[in-house]
Amino acid sequence: MAKGFFTDSTLCIGCKACEVACKQWNRLPADGYALSGNSYDNTGWLSGTTWRHVQFVEQFDAGQARWLMNSDVCKHCVQAACLEVCPTGAIIRTEFDTVYIQPDVCNGCRDCIAACPFGVIETNPDGIAQKCTLCYDRLQNGLEPACAKSCPTESIQFGEVDELVARAQARVQTLRASANPAYKSAYLYGVPGDGYTEEIGGLNAFHLLLDTPDKYGLPERPKLGSRATVPSQLGGVLTGALLALGAAISFRNRGARHDRDGGAATTTTTTTREV
């Protein structure tokens, strides 16, 4: 049974309780006190030591202003690009259908960082790749993840993915039917048939959003790395074979032509024919 998050951005008030609860439970170090100047967002991005990130998107349009908030997190993709490329087997699919990086197995090659379409993974101070575990240890003990537990507005909801999707779809209907015009654009990012995440089979941690994915730093078409493996490797091998053929033909030459001063035109013609 897949467990996941439904993050309803319309309920987020930007309190960052999820960030703090995550750091506390997972004993993640602080990231310093830099003032980013970017709205109330001094967290910046998800990283090896930051597994929840509350985004503050300020929008000004024709005298109207609005503030979109959204608690970003690992999406625990149904088909995860990080898990797919991981050469050590450190990244596993757990019994809860979540994506978990075993810290004692990862050797810090960072291929998962290059593969993740969401920029979720980075290395921690120990040099290994880390990200949200969906509180694997809490789940194993029948508890809900720390962020969902701490969220005061239930913007972050934890549960069975099927139930969460049904609840989220009902929520979208409610929002769209409301009098507030800002809610007319409500939609789900990461559920089957959303038009965005089909190539990775959807997300076990999905979001309800009000603006297009790019406004929240989300990709329009997240992909799997393996889409390119066969075409690129095959192209490489065929090119290699072609070059090997060219070299072999060059090597068969018996050296009849020793005229090194024969001039460029002659040489070019000869070369083309021989190659």
Add this chain to the structure above:
Amino acid sequence: MPPVTGNVADPHWYWWIIFYFFLGGIAAGAYLIAALSDLFADRANRPVARIGYLIALPLIAVCGVLLILDLGEPLRFWHMLWNVTTNRPSFKYWSPMSYGSWLLTGFGICSGLSFVLTLAELRGITRFGAHRLGAGIVGKVVAAIGALFAIFFGSYTGALLNATNQRVWGDNTILGALFIASAVSTGIAAIVLILALRRGHDGLPVQRLERADIFAIAVEIVLLLALVGLLASVGRANPLIAGSLGVVLWGGTLLLGLLAPLVLYLRPRTFGAVTPVIAAVLGLLGGFALRYAIIMSSQV
């Protein structure tokens, strides 16, 4: 194919990896050329095979060190080959990083065998007829298997970058082809450099290598322009062709690294006797510039 988008994190593959790609490419190219020389050329070409085998192993050994140093937990490098969770070999044919680790291992073993056989030949070690094995059937079998490994090993690094969601890298699927072309070209350049420095430039082996390199350079130019065209078609060429990386790519790779050696090969008296040496050095620098530009294009 729409470009990959979103806020992706970069993997911090910097100098260790740039040098790995560059030196690994030379090793693969030099070994492939050596093996082809072994399999298809006459005895006049024997020095080419020997030089190729003698440089492949040290380079691949350096590559192994570079890769281990790049890891966040270097002592766990063997996790690439052994899955400690399942206690089985770790192998994913769909993940270039995974099968590439096996290619490096297999290519390293072939390079080692060819290296030892070549040393036995040069040193005239007669026990078990070792000095004749390299030029005989044993050497040819190793060369054929090693050549296959070299082609896969020289191109998987491109597939590795393609199989990501990074801008530029993930926006095309021809880096495997481009990297093997660069590998063959730089491998030839390395052998030409050693051959020309040791024996002068006029030998038949150097002429043959130059002809092979002319073809490799032509293919590489076509692939490089195809790459830029493909990236431009999805609006993603700028990170690679604009700014300082553009200078590296156009000036370093295309002009100095590909077109200049091509001209020098076709006009071999331009700088007198050292012309092939200059062409080879430029070719090597161009290969390095290519790896640098492509690796940094998605991480700046």
